[in-house]
Amino acid sequence: MSPMKSSFAMALPAVSLAAALLLAGCSGLPVSDEARDEARAPDPVSDEAQLAGPPKPAPGDGTQAERLLSLEDSAPFPDLAVTRHIPVGEAPENNDIWGRVRAGFTMPDYRHHPRVQPHIQWHQCRQDFLHRVTARAEPLLHYILEEIEARELPTELLLLPIVESAYLPFAYSPGRAAGIWQFIPSTGRHFGLKQNWWYDGRRDIHASTQAALDYLQQLNQRFDGDWLLTLAAYNAGQGTVSRAIQRNERLGRPTDYWHLDLPRETRHYVPKLLALQALVENPWAYHVELWPVPDEPYLERVALDGQLDLAVAARLAELDVEDIYQLNPGFNRWATDPEGPHYLLLPADRAERFSEGLAAIDPGERVAWHRHRIQTGETLSHIATRYRTTVAMLQQTNNLRGTNIRAGQHLLVPSATRPSSGYTLSAEQRRSNTQARGPAGRQRHEHVVRQGDSFWALSRRYGVTVAELTRWNGVAPGDPIRPGQRLVVWLPDGERAAEVAAAGPMPASLQHVSTRRQTVTYSVRRGDSLHSIGQRFRVSVADIRRWNNLGNGSLIRPGQRLTLHVDVTNQGSGT
Structure with a gap:
């Protein structure tokens, strides 16, 4: 036995003991955001939702898991998912992309910080999560890493989509953030991400990566090269971080990230990335497993010169239509946007074959x-x-x-050259698939939207929550709904469904309520309490807690933003 193998064998009992102690402590860890994210089913995104980049959640808003509506739990290319295993406790050879990623790490090392440690421990207890995410991300990693390196940015940014979306191309949040970089509509448009019926640039891997890196560079300049503040601002907005810095300056307190009073999600957001940094740097030390990704190009951007049916593209590239959508999730429909962008991301070994085939077909065969x-x-x-x-x-x-x-x-x-069911990941099919899945034991009811309907009014009519209603339909609470649109409601039992059917159209009184109710975002002021806010807007404290996921003991603070559903006909002039 070699000295290396001998020493490793002698260390096994200690490793086993450490692993046993770790597992014993896992049961005490809370269910993480990532675990709940992975449990979500793939969502369809509504037509309107796709016209939306990140309102970041309001301070004190829910966790990352509560923000993500649409997550898949499988690698996008099952044929690539061969078993490749790194024995736990052994350092892998640096012949894959992770060695290159480690070489580009430049952010501070905070692995021992008390706010980072719980996130490291969670991954140690759920080793399968990181393995699944890195396997799913494999086709994208080399492409995105090259974009990061070309700008001489920290390679830790390659891990940011794990925090944002678990590298799920169709991730969509209740805050209307979409894609692996989770842009909301307004921020996406600001950074040039086109959003229309045919195409949503927030989900386009190439376009959204360029926009995200532009945004991160801009924020990093704004915060004088401090990457922790940069990341906090990417999550919460630069105004939120700037105000927190100014508040600490007035109080004579330190102004680094760790001392700022930031929204709950942002307080976890940066430590999550720093935990991933530590795990990727030393996976063998933490007994976690990374999917081995070859350090070679997987994707190539292939130019088109006009609109192309995605089924035709799949045939020319000898891929499934689903694979085309997974690599080009920005396209909402059966074809590329007639106004562009005129390119596709394809596996590098299929790009030349595709280009030759495209040049050979008659222009009338493109659609x-x-x-x-x-x-x-x-x-x-x-x-x-x-x-x-x-x-x-x-x-x-x-x-x-x-x-x-x-x-x-x-x-x-x-x-289209195929029926709609042949375009498995179009917006139409994703929505249909989501609406077909409901809670066990409930009965499906279809509601046709009428003038004056709102999610709030419909939730009251059917006795469900707004969160349930939007989740069942793969939309966000802020998405508009239009007359004629069909929404699915999963009712508790057949008796309730029969009552709803017998009731007919929504009562005029409730339609009136839906039109006079408006959603208001209120910024908490110094001296405010839930009671005083409730009195001011004529709503109950219980409703304010429910609308904002506040527990009975939750405190509110100046600058915190609360969502209120206000009867505009019942407000005084001082509101």
Whole structure:
């Protein structure tokens, strides 16, 4: 036996003892955000939700798990998920990407900080989580790492999407944040991420990575190169962090990240990344396992010169349609956006074959075309809905300046080459899949949205919570709903479902309530209490606690933002 093997064998009892002690302590750890995130099912994202980058949650808002609506629990490419194992306790060879990542670490080492240690311990107790996430992220890691290195940024940023989204390309939060970098609509638009019916740049791996790194660099300059403050600002917003610094300056207190009074989520957010830094630096020391990722390009960005049906793209690349969506989650529909971006991310070994095939096909084969004869009573909107396209696309294709059309005329309509079920991860199919899954023992009821409906009013009518209603439909509470939209409600039992069906349309009194109720975000002022806020807005303390997930002993502080559902007809002039 070699001296190395001998010493390792002698150390095994100590390692086993340490592991046993660790496992004994695992039962005392709280259920982590990551564990709840992974338990979520994949969501469909509503059309409106996709028009949204990150309102970061309000101070004191829920955990990361409560923010994420849509998470998958499997690697995007099952054929890649071969068993590759690093024996626990042994240092892996530096022949994969993780050695390169470690070499680029430049952030401070806080592995022994008391706010970092619990997150390290959680991973030690749930070793499967990091293994699953790194396996899922494998196709993206080399591509994103090269973008980080090209800007000479800390390679710890490669781990940030683990904290944000567990590298789930279709992650969507109740705060309307989408994609692996979790941009809300407004921030996404500010950094050039296009969002429309066809495409959401917040989920585009290439575009969102560029935007996230731009945003992080901008924040890092704002906070004089301090990466902990930069990360805090990425999570909570630079205004929140700046105000916390100014408050400490006035009080004569230190202004580093650890001494700032920040929202609860942000107090955990930075330590989570620092825990991942420690685990990736020394996985063998912490007895955790990283998925071995080859240090070689997996993805290549391939240029297109126009709109392309994603089923055609899959055929040319010899991939499943689902694989195309997983690598290009920014596309919402059956085809790429006719206005661009005109590129796809593809496995590097398929890129040349795809480009050759694309050049060889007739331009008319990129999308299917249908000659539609306009029927009496039809509008462009009706026709667009039928063929899963947009009015703007019909106007552009047919050189129409307005929306006036006549029965008997013909329109040239771009259409999908497969039925909608063939585009498994389009927004339509993701929504349908989510709406089909409900709690055991409940009965499915479909509600057609009417003028004046709101999630709050519907929750009151059906006796469910807004959180349940939005989760069942793969949307966020802040998403708009429109007349004619179909929402699924899972009712407690058949008797209740029969009552709802018999009741018919929503009572006019409740419709009136839905239109006069408005959601207000209130910033807590010095001297405020839940009682005084309740009196001011004529709502109960119990409702304020429920709307903001506040426990009975929760304190509120100046600057904290509370969500209130206010009857606007019952407010005084001083509100």
